[in-house]
Structures are given as structure tokens and as C-alpha cells.
Amino acid sequence: MAKVVVVDREGVEHVLEGQAGWSVMEVIREAGLPIEAACGGCCACATCHVYVDEEHLAKLEEPQPDENMMLDEAFQVQDNSRLSCQLKFSDALDGIKVTLAPEF
Amino acid sequence: MSEDVIKTDMVIIGAGPVGLFAVFEAGLLGLKCHLVDNLDKIGGQCAELYPEKPIFDIPAIPRCTGQELVDGLMEQCKPFEPVFHLNQQAESIERLDDGSWRLVTSEGTVLEAPAIVVAAGAGSFVPRRIPLPGAETYENSSLFYAVRKMEQFRGKHILVAGGGDSALDWVLSLQPLAASMTLVHRRDDFRAAPDSVEKMRRLVAEGQMRLVIGQITALAGRDAQLESVDIKTAAGGQEEVDCDTLLAFYGLKMELGPIASWGLNLDRNLIEVETEAFETNVPGIFAIGDICTYPGKLKLILSGFHEAALMCQKAFKLCRPDEKLVFRYTTSSTDLQKKLGVI
CATH class of the missing domain: 3.50.50.60 (FAD/NAD(P)-binding domain)
Known part of the structure; x- marks a missing residue:
């Protein structure tokens, strides 16, 4: 099974089983990790903000304008910032490591 | 009653x-x-x-x-x-x-x-509040998340943060009253109405205000009075913007x-x-x-x-x-x- 590695805000790593076709946000939320995802995944807030490891960042599709616009409402945005609700998980992303951005 | x-x-x-x-x-x-x-x-x-x-x-x-x-x-x-x-x-x-x-x-x-x-x-x-150390000490004295009375900002050195309609609308409304006006936004692309963005860019071109592309990383001041804000620019540099008023619009x-x-x-x-x-x-x-x-x-x-x-x-x-x-x-x-x- 393909894995998603999530680093929480205390720096603890959690290795989760990724479900192909789910968003990374859904994988994180199902595992009960603290991700707010207030809008439920329709790219209308910025509360599923994560930082993606360099290796997997390159494998992701570029963010749509919607996602970039919502990232404007996040704080501490970096070059590897993404909204995890917009990252569709697939086996090709096996081992993707995301760090939960600070709560805001 | x-x-x-x-x-x-x-x-x-x-x-x-x-x-x-x-x-x-x-x-x-x-x-x-x-x-x-x-x-x-x-x-x-x-x-x-x-x-x-x-x-x-x-x-x-x-x-x-x-x-x-x-x-x-x-x-x-x-x-x-x-x-x-x-x-x-x-x-x-x-x-x-x-x-x-x-x-x-x-x-x-x-x-x-x-x-x-x-x-x-x-x-x-x-409103989303700025999650930086000390931000709450400035709140309602020199850091604001909404504008109630425009007059209180007359003669101030104002920094507005954000790229949406609230940020741009207040930049345009307060710029004529302010001693100086700077807008900071993380990228040179705005979700605000194109008309407002164009007006803002015209003011920048005329030298009536500044636009800084970057993100706020630290606030500095004394007691409840903000004096400057550190910005990490998108180009990779650091900039210190002197201001006595920060209006932050990071959505809700x-x-x-x-x-x-x-x-x-x-x-x-x-x-x-x-x-x-x-x-x-x-x-x-x-x-x-x-x-x-x-x-x-x-x-x-x-x-x-x-x-x-x-x-x-x-x-x-x-x-x-x-x-x-x-x-x-x-x-x-x-x-x-x-x-x-x-x-």
C-alpha cells in the first residue's frame, strides 16, 4: 500500500496508508490528525495548508489559480506550500511527506 | 432598557x-x-x-x-x-x-x-489574526483587522496586508488620508476586483504609495505601538517597513x-x-x-x-x-x- 508521511505540528511523523483517489487532506483527516479543512475540501479556505517535500513537490500538478488565491489567506506560505485538499493521492505519490502548516 | x-x-x-x-x-x-x-x-x-x-x-x-x-x-x-x-x-x-x-x-x-x-x-x-509573537499586544492600538472609523487613520504611516477586496478597498480609501501607504502581498497577483488593482497600481506608479511583494515575518515596536514590520520579499530579500499602523486582511x-x-x-x-x-x-x-x-x-x-x-x-x-x-x-x-x- 502506498504511504503518506505526515509531520504534525509537534514534529512527530505519522505514516498513513494512502488511498488512491482520495485527496491528501482526506487521508490526513481520516487518520484523525489535526487538520481543520473547514470548507470540507472545495478549495474555499486555507485550513488544510501543508508543506510538501521537495522530491514529491515536482511530481504534483501545478496549483490551479483557485488554490493560489486561497493560499493568499494563509500565513507563512513557502515555495512548497500547497492546500492538501487539492492534492489527489495516487500510487505515484507513494512516500510523499507533508508537514502541517501552523494553525492560523 | x-x-x-x-x-x-x-x-x-x-x-x-x-x-x-x-x-x-x-x-x-x-x-x-x-x-x-x-x-x-x-x-x-x-x-x-x-x-x-x-x-x-x-x-x-x-x-x-x-x-x-x-x-x-x-x-x-x-x-x-x-x-x-x-x-x-x-x-x-x-x-x-x-x-x-x-x-x-x-x-x-x-x-x-x-x-x-x-x-x-x-x-x-x-478575521484571521496574525500568528506572530507579540501581535496581540498591538491589537486595536496599532494593529487592526477591520476599519470602523477612517478618521483614526489620518496622518498615519499605514501598512496594509492582503490581496483581496478588503485590502485593496482600504488601501484606496485610506491612501488620501495617510502620511504614507504601503501594501504588502505575498505575490504580484490579486484576487481583488481588477478595477481596484488597476487604481492601486496607478498610485504606485505615481509614487503615492508602495507595493511590496512578500510576507510579514516579524513585528517590532514598543508597548502597544508598532514601529516597523519585517517582510521577507518574494525575491528572497528582507525588508523593514516603518509604519505605525498595520491593517491585516487575511480573510475570515x-x-x-x-x-x-x-x-x-x-x-x-x-x-x-x-x-x-x-x-x-x-x-x-x-x-x-x-x-x-x-x-x-x-x-x-x-x-x-x-x-x-x-x-x-x-x-x-x-x-x-x-x-x-x-x-x-x-x-x-x-x-x-x-x-x-x-x-
Whole structure:
């Protein structure tokens, strides 16, 4: 099974089983990790903000304008910032490591 | 003071889709409703977060946008003349001797009713605050998340943060009053109306204000007075911007707010209810829609509609203890059709 590695805000790593076709946000939320995802995944807030490891960042599709616009409402945005609700998980992303951005 | 008290049957906290449908269900039973919402508009998340996004799971409406759903619900509940108290948060609640409730809002509106209905979704919308050390010490003296009186900013060295309509609108409105104006945004692309962006760019070109592309990393000042802000620029540099006023517009977030201290049983910021009338552990206070939780709860708008209908049956008994409720359909009841104003 393909894995998603999530680093929480205390720096603890959690290795989760990724479900192909789910968003990374859904994988994180199902595992009960603290991700707010207030809008439920329709790219209308910025509360599923994560930082993606360099290796997997390159494998992701570029963010749509919607996602970039919502990232404007996040704080501490970096070059590897993404909204995890917009990252569709697939086996090709096996081992993707995301760090939960600070709560805001 | 007592003449300012508004008496009604039901006070609904939250003017989102579920609150609006509760007005309709209550109206069919002859109950009047007042609604309190912290947003400046009706519709809750549907209107604030996704007015243009499509919804596909409302029964018999194969597709509508968030705003269309709100407009439809408003039209549906209009015959029952709901009264809205917007831009204010339900703050405190107190039980009166006759068993009914007195609710006071952040604007001092006083409402009394036998039934209080919390239909607050994921909580009330409040501005996102800057999560930097010391930010709260500047709040309301030199750091602001809203503009109430423009005059207080005359002659100030203002830094505005954000790229949406609020940020751009205030840049344009306050620039003529300010001693200096700087806008900081994380990228050179703005979600605000193109017309505002163009006006801002013209002011920058004329040297009347500055635009810095980057993100705020630190605030510096003394006591409650901000003196400068550190910005990490998109180009990779650091810049210190001198300013005595920071206006930050990072959108809104949702938080439970004062309701958390009303003595309601909570489970991870959701209000526990029973599933016959969606009443909380406190008699006379109900919770419906996304904010309530019970075994099997699904956060769907349609679940909220169902919860609203059942809640009203119990609320009726509180509001009209001496009357008997007869269950009728809008299809066949002339009484209900008269209430709806269709005959």
C-alpha cells in the first residue's frame, strides 16, 4: 500500500496508508490528525495548508489559480506550500511527506 | 432598557441555510424568528466561502450555487418575515424566571424567546489574526483587522496586508488620508476586483504609495505601538517597513466563540444533541446543522433541514404550551397555505 508521511505540528511523523483517489487532506483527516479543512475540501479556505517535500513537490500538478488565491489567506506560505485538499493521492505519490502548516 | 428588549418565539444563531430553513419550518407552525449572524450578509458559509461553487446534493435541485441556494431559502421563508441582526455575535445567554431565555449580542441587541436555536455551522466568522509573537499586544492600538472609523487613520504611516477586496478597498480609501501607504502581498497577483488593482497600481506608479511583494515575518515596536514590520520579499530579500499602523486582511476563519461557555455539552467543538428534537443538555437550547453532533451525524445541508423540522415540533411546545399542534401538509392545508400567502 502506498504511504503518506505526515509531520504534525509537534514534529512527530505519522505514516498513513494512502488511498488512491482520495485527496491528501482526506487521508490526513481520516487518520484523525489535526487538520481543520473547514470548507470540507472545495478549495474555499486555507485550513488544510501543508508543506510538501521537495522530491514529491515536482511530481504534483501545478496549483490551479483557485488554490493560489486561497493560499493568499494563509500565513507563512513557502515555495512548497500547497492546500492538501487539492492534492489527489495516487500510487505515484507513494512516500510523499507533508508537514502541517501552523494553525492560523 | 426594557423597552429595547425584543420578544420573539425563536432566536436562531446563524443565518446560514439551516437557520433559514428553520425560519420556514417554524413559520408553518406560526412561530416568529429573529436571527443573529456575525457576517455582514445572510447565507453563512454558502454566501461567504462558496457563493459561486456548485452544490449537487440538495434534494430535487440537481445543481445550484451556494448563493442560489441562499436566495431560494430566503424566498421560501420570506412570508414568515424573519428579522436579521447581522454584524453581531451572540454573546451571553441567561435564563429568565418564566423559563425563557434572554440573549445579548456583541452590539447590545437584547432578544428574549422561549427557544434558542444554535445553527452556527462551524462557528462564527471572525478575521484571521496574525500568528506572530507579540501581535496581540498591538491589537486595536496599532494593529487592526477591520476599519470602523477612517478618521483614526489620518496622518498615519499605514501598512496594509492582503490581496483581496478588503485590502485593496482600504488601501484606496485610506491612501488620501495617510502620511504614507504601503501594501504588502505575498505575490504580484490579486484576487481583488481588477478595477481596484488597476487604481492601486496607478498610485504606485505615481509614487503615492508602495507595493511590496512578500510576507510579514516579524513585528517590532514598543508597548502597544508598532514601529516597523519585517517582510521577507518574494525575491528572497528582507525588508523593514516603518509604519505605525498595520491593517491585516487575511480573510475570515470560523470559531465557536462565546457559545463555548454556555454550559452546553461539547464534543470537539460540536454541540451534543438528542435526535428526537435536537435539543442540547440545556432545555430550550437546540442545535441543528453542522454544529450539532450525535451518533451517525452527517454534515450535509439536507441533514440540517431535517433537524430543523424536528426541532420546531419541540420548540412549538415551549412557545405555545397551551396549544395543540396538528400535523399538516402544505399541499392540502388551507391554513398553511394562508400562512404562506399563496391563497
